[in-house]
Amino acid sequence: QVQLVESGGGVIQPGRSLRLSCVGSGFSFSSCGMHWVRQAPGRGPEWVAAIWHDGSNINYADSVKGRFTISRDNSKKTLYLEMNSLRADDTGLYYCVRQVQVPYSGYAYDFWGQGTLVTVSS
């Protein structure tokens, strides 16, 4: 069965850096577009970043552009999110999500990890 397992979250001071990882299993990781979506406490989901199956195309939300970097290692079936210059409003649960693998389905997400919590606080 499809599994996405995130790690790397924690409590971090403003201005510092953190790297999140997500290991995928039970599916062809190298064939799938992958995204990071975050959710602040009590708020709705917010899209953060996306990467094509082969890493050839990458997109970021304006709120993280220039500070966060999404990448992947298909040989390790792992998705990454490098987060620099962290701010208090980056606090939230960060989900690794898989794009629906049906042609012409847009950028919807059919599998979500359990999330890893990032708390930015001094």
Added chain:
Amino acid sequence: DIQVTQSPSSVSAFVGDSVTITCRTSQNVNKWLAWYQQKPGEAPKLLIYSASTLQSGVPSRFSGSGSGTDFTLAISSLQPEDFATYYCQQAESFPLSFGGGTKVEIK
């Protein structure tokens, strides 16, 4: 950027009732809209994509309709496990965006 507006923000209903949730996008997203259900302490779960395609394993009492800028999620005969928060998401173009959510509560 495409703004996504959901209404209502909350609704109270009895088990067995039907509920309709509306999602409006600020630009034409064709049929590229998805609906998710989220329960406390859990990740969102995909219910519908491409506006009206039911995700595998989702009960048929859930249905989606619409295209362009106006979309609807309908839940017929509410079951106890359906009480949750529902989000729509425009899946057409970057930056992707979600609606503010609709909490379906037990009356």
